[in-house]
Amino acid sequence: MTPETTTVTSIRLAAPDGSPLPAARAGQYVTLRIPEGGDPAPVRSYSLSAASAEDGYRISVKHELHGVVSGYLTTTVRPGAAVEVAAPRGDFILKEGTGPVLLISAGIGVTPVLAMLHELAASHSGREVWWIHGARSPREHALRAEAHALLVSLSYGREYVFYSAASPGECDGEHIRAGRLGKDQLITLGVPAEADAYVCGPARFMANITDALTAAGIDSSAIHSELFGALSSINPGLTRSAGAPPHAPAGPRATGPMVTFARSGVSTPFPDGEGSLLELAEACDVPVRWSCRTGVCHTCVTPVLSGDIEYTSSPLDAPAGGQALICCARPESDVVLDM
Missing domain, CATH: 3.40.50.80 (Nucleotide-binding domain of ferredoxin-NADP reductase (FNR) module)
Incomplete structure (x- = not known):
């Protein structure tokens, strides 16, 4: 761990057994789950500030006010501590070329x-x-x-x-x-x-x-x-306004699989009965993107960082691997979504 400023700390990540980590591209991010952070364990994504086969991954974390994960990583975690880390992902990568x-x-x-x-x-x-x-x-x-x-x-x-x-x-x-x-x-x-x-x-x-x-x-x-943070909403026919920050849904706690919106910092069980992941996100005021709500337009396509989903109605065209159309999807197991 290396303090960079009074609020930013760099942290090196390596496999416990010293084995090589999955290859990472410059510009990609990793998603961390912190078991010690509560129940359910909070999940956050951080861009890699450096990555190499020799030194592993490095993230540089800013301690945000009221940030459970950033606070843990910058003030509590110690060398040798275990955190769950998903493989690097993301399309914000340096393209080949010779120009400026x-x-x-x-x-x-x-x-x-x-x-x-x-x-x-x-x-x-x-x-x-x-x-x-x-x-x-x-x-x-x-x-x-x-x-x-x-x-x-x-x-x-x-x-x-x-x-x-x-x-x-x-x-x-x-x-x-x-x-x-x-x-x-x-x-x-x-x-x-x-x-x-x-x-x-x-x-x-x-x-x-x-x-x-x-x-x-x-x-x-x-x-x-x-x-950094959740993508902006795309909601056709709705006037853009300043919404509430993401939160757990109102009402009694559900009993379905755990759904984590990684960028928004919300984890909540999936509601019993009918419904979609899109509807759950809306109930949590997580910024969402949709247009058709029937699995046709792909506006709502969302990376699935972990877990499995099922479709309540078959999409017109299936999304790429590791992604889901949340407008017509439900979780089959605990899932982590990149939103």
Whole structure:
């Protein structure tokens, strides 16, 4: 365990018997279940900040207020402790190519793009790499020395760091600037229009950065992003409004298989009787995506991190392996969904 800032701690994960871990791609995440965290055991997903065959996985966890899992990982867990970890997954990965790469992040969103930077440095990439990061101050800038060293090792590395609340004198350095990283700041940098961009951070930050990249002439297909937390809802015909935070459903506790919404941090038994996983998510105010609700459109397709599901009506086309159409699915066993 390595403290990175007062609120961020890096943790190495390895197999208890020392056997090799499943291969991981830079940008992917792992899902952890913490048996000591309560009943049911809480589940959370964390992007890998580094992964290698020699050193195993590394996650860098920010201690969130009232965060059961982050609090346990940053203040309670000790070397040698056992946690349940699913194999790495996710499509936010570095694409092959020779053109410029933009790695853009804010706050703890630095973790997956840092793993990408490690991959580029390890391969001695000759690509032009732009590292653009926003933080409140140097004191809250996790893994900054590591990122800087990796960029120095690259032949064509560029570094731009923005501090939104730095004290006088804390913005010394050619690559450090005062102010919040946003659309105007990014356009001013003059990023190349032929670049592939990888963006991670809060939803509003990513929306602003995506607008800026589009304005800079970068094709939307070359802009890749990863959102921490649940995806936004897609609910046709419903006016978007600020909903309640995810929670256990109202009423008596059910007795069906345990359903865990990993990104939203909710675990609850599946209700007795009829119903779907989509309906349970709605009862928990978990952000959901749907359109047809009949297994046709695939808008509700959701990764199943563990467990088995069954369909109450057969989908028109089955989803890819490891995924489910939650609008017409029920759990056959305890399940963990990536939502």
